[in-house]
Amino acid sequence: MNTSIDAAIEVLVVEDEPRLAAVLRDYLHAAGYRSDWVADGNQVMAAFHARRPALVLLDIMLPGRDGVELCRAIRAESDVPVIMVTARVEEIDRLLGLEVGADDYVCKPFSPKEVVARVGTVLRRYRHGQTEPRQAGLVIDETGNRAFLHGRVLDLTAVEFRLLRTLLGSPGRVWSREQLLNHLYSDHRVVTDRTVDSHVRNLRRRLREAGMQGDGVRSIYGVGYSFELPSREPDPRS
Structure with missing residues (x-):
């Protein structure tokens, strides 16, 4: 043995x-x-x-x-x-x-x-x-560039997927907008840091629509964003 x-x-x-x-x-x-x-x-x-x-x-x-x-x-x-x-x-x-x-x-x-x-x-x-980051029912499939909440695929754009992957990889860490931009665009395009705000709003909406309890992505005034683990309540549609 x-x-x-x-x-x-x-x-x-x-x-x-x-x-x-x-x-x-x-x-x-x-x-x-x-x-x-x-x-x-x-x-x-x-x-x-x-x-x-x-x-x-x-x-x-x-x-x-x-x-x-x-x-x-x-x-x-x-x-x-x-x-x-x-x-x-x-x-x-x-x-x-x-x-x-x-x-x-x-x-x-x-x-x-x-x-x-x-x-x-x-x-x-x-x-x-x-393993792929998995928190509170969220799963990141790196090879397929997809994310799942309680087994259901999330309808994310490529940028929203990278945003979620970055935040979910370090729960509780506070990211500045500039730091997040460096993870969102691989071609180093010139965009304003407020572009992150738009992507965060869209990501929050998609997570809520998929059944997440709370926003998940927390705003840190004057600094940026962090991912807060929501309560582990089961998806009511499961």
Whole structure:
């Protein structure tokens, strides 16, 4: 057994096929993880609240609530990493786009060793702060230049995306307008610092329309802006 892994790290395996779940748990235990198993989608959130796992390995096709709905529910209240498991090829594009807030995916049939390797990779990224910034249900997809709130894509311009990414990357930090401009335009175009004010107004509006509680972006009089984490109230439309 790999004793280098913290024995307190628990993975919640959500899988309705008992044999497959048993194999996954055996491999996870051999790698030094603890695990719990849930087969019914209707029981997942109760297990999640009771066990507080470090990662959720979540099958899409489940009795009761399906994995996509459950991933959105988890993401609405927690930043815990989620790896989706799917046997449906048509789901891959959606999962790659992180539209449900997943951190990674694996496709059936798979090697249990590969799944354990993915678990380790995602946990290392998460622990070392190398995942996409995610705060209060907000997710930044760097590769796709998209942002999501509670699993729903935000309709942002390229400049608004860069503004949100910059602010969200350092919650509580106060940015001057000049500093923000340096992050917003890669071509060093000449614009006034008040241009930032317009982008902030538009970003606030889009966040409110998507269901964020409060503005998120706080004005600091005479200085600039900072991102304040809103309360973690679930999206009423979830």
